[in-house]
Amino acid sequence: MAKAKKIHVTVWNEGRHEKTNKKVAKIYPKGMHAVIAQALNRQKDIEARTATLDEPKHGLTDSVLRNTNVLIWWGHMAHHEVDDEIVEKIKARVYEGMGLICLHSAHMSKIFTRLMGTICMLKWREAGEREILWVTKPGHPIVEGIDDHFILPKTEMYGEHFDIPEPDEQIFISSFEGGEVFRSGCTWQRGNGRIFYFRPGHETYPIYYDKNVQLVITNGVRWAAPAYGRPHAYGHREVGWIEKRARKTRK
C-alpha cells in the first residue's frame, strides 16, 4: 500500500512576530513552527523540519521543496516579503502533488491567494473570544479522533464573508463569542495537490499547543500527502495516437 514511507513535512513560518513581540516570544520561544514540527515528529510516519522567511531563499531551496511531501504555511505581517519566484516554485510543486496546509493568517499569503484565485478577505477582531469549531464533514480523515466540536477558549475572531472559491469539502465551521461564524476548515485540489485551510493559530494565544489543533494538523498532513507520483500528459497529440499506443500495449 502507498504511504508506507515517512511523510516529509516542512513547517514554514514567517517567524517575525516571535522576534518583535514579547508576548508571542514568551508563548513560542522557538517560534510557532517549532511547536508544530515537534508535535508532528511525535508521529512515526511523519518527519517534519522547519523553514522561515529570514533564511536564504526563505529556507525553501529547490532541494527542500523537491523533498517536501506536505508544506505547512504560517504568515501574517510579511506576506509581501515572500519572493515571487519562490511562490511560483511552491505553486509548481503543489500542481505536481505536494500537499499544502495554510494556517490562520496565511489566508492572505501569496501562495494561498494565487491558488484560490480570489482575494480571500474576511472580518476580524482581536478580543480574546471563545471559538467553537464544529465538524461539518464527519467521517473525513481530517477529523478522525475529533468529537463533534472542540473549543479554543481565547482566540482572534475571523468572520464571514470569507472570500474563497466554493470549497471542495467543508470540514469545520466556527462560531465566535461575538456572534460571527467562519468556514474554518476547507479543502480544495489544484493540479494534483491537495490544499487544506485551517483557521486556528493566532500568535498571541497558545493555539498550537492545543491537542485538538495538533491532531487536526496531523490528520491534515496524512490527508494532504500525495498518494503516488503521476507523469504530466499535456500538449500536442497526433491523429491516431490512441490506437498506436493501444497496439504497443497489447504486444
Add this chain to the structure above:
Amino acid sequence: MAKAKKIHVTVWNEGRHEKTNKKVAKIYPKGMHAVIAQALNRQKDIEARTATLDEPKHGLTDSVLRNTNVLIWWGHMAHHEVDDEIVEKIKARVYEGMGLICLHSAHMSKIFTRLMGTICMLKWREAGEREILWVTKPGHPIVEGIDDHFILPKTEMYGEHFDIPEPDEQIFISSFEGGEVFRSGCTWQRGNGRIFYFRPGHETYPIYYDKNVQLVITNGVRWAAPAYGRPHAYGHREVGWIEKRARKTRK
C-alpha cells in the same frame, strides 16, 4: 427574456400546530402558509396560493402540481401522514423543473430527505435564542437586498452536524446564542429542479413576518422558478442516430 409570465407558487403547510397550539394560533391565526403567501402576492411577478395537509390529496392534485412553478414546504409533526404517492408526484415535478423551497423543520419531510438521499438530522433546542444568519455567497440572487447578515431575535436552535449532501451552493450560515452553527441556506439541483433549504421558521415565533425572511423567500422563489421547459431525452439510441438527426436538421 424568460420568466416574463407570473411565477405560480404553492405554499404548502402541514397546518397542524396552528390548530392544536394556542400560542401558534395567536401568531398565525390563518396559518403560516397564509402569511408567506400574502408576502409573495405583494410582488407583481408572483402569484401564490396555499395548500395544506388536511385538504383532499393534501391540496396537491395533479392539476395544482402541474400549474405550480415553485412549491414551498413547511411540515413538522405530521411528516409521516403525507401520502407516499403524492410525495412521488412532487418528486417527479421537481425532476421536470419545478422549484422547491423547504423551510425549517421540512428538513425531515419525506420530499426533502428523498431528494437529498440522506437522513438530514441535526441538533436542536427550543430556548428562544438569537440567531444571526451570515451571507456566505454574496452576489447570489437569493441574497439580493440582504446585508452581510441579519438577526432573528428569538428562535429555535438547529446545530451541526446537519446530515445533508455537500450543497451545490452555500448561501447562509447561522450562529446561535448557545454557540452552535448551522448551514441555514443551501441549494441543490435534482433533475431539472432547483431546491433551496432555508432554516428560519419555528412556529412559536413570528419568523415569517420578518422582512428579511420574506425577502429571502421571495428571492428564492425567483431563483428556483424554472427558466424554460425541456423535453426528456433518455433511453435507447440506435447506431447512427446522431448523424441521422444531423442530416434532418440540415435540410
Add this chain to the structure above:
Amino acid sequence: MAKAKKIHVTVWNEGRHEKTNKKVAKIYPKGMHAVIAQALNRQKDIEARTATLDEPKHGLTDSVLRNTNVLIWWGHMAHHEVDDEIVEKIKARVYEGMGLICLHSAHMSKIFTRLMGTICMLKWREAGEREILWVTKPGHPIVEGIDDHFILPKTEMYGEHFDIPEPDEQIFISSFEGGEVFRSGCTWQRGNGRIFYFRPGHETYPIYYDKNVQLVITNGVRWAAPAYGRPHAYGHREVGWIEKRARKTRK
C-alpha cells in the same frame, strides 16, 4: 495508521443473466461476482466474499452487512425484486460509513437511486462499441496506477445526459465509438459513507477480467473503506451543554 486491518468486501450480484443467458454464462460461469471477488482477494489488505439476489435475504443478513466495510453492487434485470427492507438496511450502513461501489447498470438500482435522490437515467445502446475512459482527476487514489486513459474494445454504450446530482468528484469521463460521452466514474458522500459509481461492466463482454477495470475497483475499495468509526450526534441539546461538556473534559 488506520486501515491496518483487512478491508471486508461483499461483492453483490443479481446473478440472473448468468443463469438465463448462455453467452453470459460462458464468459462468467460462476457469475460476475466471482471474478470480481477473485481479483480483490489477490490483494493482501482485502478480503472479499460474495452475495446474490436468490440467496435468503439476498445474502445480506444483518451480520453480513455489519461486517462489510465496502459493498459492491451489480444489478440490472431484477432491480425491482430487491427487498425494500434490505435496501433500507444497506442505506443505514452507508450512513454509518460503509463504502458502496455501484457498477454499470446498478445506476438504476434501488440503493443507488435512493442515495442519489434522482432518477439516474441515461441513453444506451448495445453495439459492441469501443469505450475510452479518460482520467479527469489525476492524483486521486482511485486512479493510482492508471494511465491518462484506458480502452475497453467492445462494450455497451451509456450516453449523457446522466441524471445524477453534481458529483463531489469527477474521476472518469468516457467517449464511445458512436460519438456519445458519459461521466463514467463519479463519487459522492452520503452520511459517513463514500459512494463510487463506475460504469464498466456489461454482462455480455468480459469487462471484469480487464486489468485496468480490476485495478480501478481495487483502488475504489481502498478509497471507499471507512477510515474510522464515529458515533452519531444528533437530537436535542439542553442549554449550556457545550460548557458542561467542556468542564468535564478539562477534569
Add this chain to the structure above:
Amino acid sequence: MAKAKKIHVTVWNEGRHEKTNKKVAKIYPKGMHAVIAQALNRQKDIEARTATLDEPKHGLTDSVLRNTNVLIWWGHMAHHEVDDEIVEKIKARVYEGMGLICLHSAHMSKIFTRLMGTICMLKWREAGEREILWVTKPGHPIVEGIDDHFILPKTEMYGEHFDIPEPDEQIFISSFEGGEVFRSGCTWQRGNGRIFYFRPGHETYPIYYDKNVQLVITNGVRWAAPAYGRPHAYGHREVGWIEKRARKTRK
C-alpha cells in the same frame, strides 16, 4: 425584476490571427470579436462593443471596464503581451461582480489562469475533426434552447485531462472524432463574479457563425450578468458591532 436594463458586453479579442493568417482573415475579415458582437447586438437586452489587444490599454480603460457587465475573452498567440496591470484590473472587476466568458484558447490567458489558480493545460490537435457537445446540466439557463447535443463539423481537438479546479457546474462535455473527451462548458464563481469557460472557437473554422454557439454565448452573457451591486464588507469589526447596528436598524 432585476436585469431590466441592457447588459453591457465588451467582446475582447487578441485580433492577431486575423491580421497574420489569410485563412483566418477570410473567415473573419473584421475579426472574431466583430462576429460575436454582431450576434449579441441582435438581442434587445444586450449592447455589445469590442476591444482588442493592439488598442491603447488593449481597449480596456478604467471607464470601459467600469461600464462592462460581462467581458468576453479570446486570446491565443499573445497571452504574454497582455499587460499585467490590466489583468489585475479585470480581476478586480470580476470580484466586484462583472461576468467573464473565456472562449477556446483563452484557457491559457492570464486572466483565466489567475482566477482558476491552476495551469489550465490540456491535450490538443488541429485536424479538422468533428466535435459533439453534450449537455450535462439540462435546465441550466446557459443551455436554454439547446437540444441534448449539438455538432461542430470541423474543429480543433482539446482533450482531457483539462487542468482546472473542480467546476461549480458542468454544462457541456465534448467528444471528438479521434476519441478524446473534454469538459467544454464549465462555470465557477470568484468573488461576486460568474465565470463561464466555453471551448468552441478555433480561428481557422467559422465556429462563431454557428447558431448554437451564438445561442450559448448569448445565454452565457445573460447568466453571467451581475444581478445587483453589493458593497464590500471586510476588515476589522469592534466588539459589539452587531448589536450596535441592530439597534440602529430598529430605530
